[in-house]
Amino acid sequence: MQYYGSIVDSVSAMDYINALSGANGDSIKQIMLNRQISSNIREEDKQMLYRVNANFSCQIGAAIVASTLYDDFRDVFPRITLPTLIISGAASLTPISSQKWLHRQIQY
Numbered sequence: 001m002q003y004y005g006s007i008v009d010s011v012s013a014m015d016y017i018n019a020l021s022g023a024n025g026d027s028i029k030q031i032m033l034n035r036q037i038s039s040n041i042r043e044e045d046k047q048m049l050y051r052v053n054a055n056f057s058c059q060i061g062a063a064i065v066a067s068t069l070y071d072d073f074r075d076v077f078p079r080i081t082l083p084t085l086i087i088s089g090a091a092s093l094t095p096i097s098s099q100k101w102l103h104r105q106i107q108y
Helices: 010-021 025-036 043-054 058-070 096-105
Strands: none
Touching (some): 010 025, 010 058, 025 043
16 A cells, blocks of 8 residues: 655644744745746736735634645545546656545545
């Protein structure tokens, strides 16, 4: 059986969650957004992402990150009843093998 676990260790995850929910949460949020967008993005699109991202609470974001990293969703995937697009790539932090596994779990 292949292991499909978190892409970060628990210490790094908690450091990020605590930083995001802390006093410097907005700057942490900006750093993470910059890591997730292409360097080829148009400047107007980048600015739009910054504006939208600024509307999200860092505390709620930290709770969502914690849930995403620590909750077990394996029982949920087979219950998905809508067409689902799964996107992954060689440069992604998430291993392609885990996304292929996810694809096999969705019964739609």
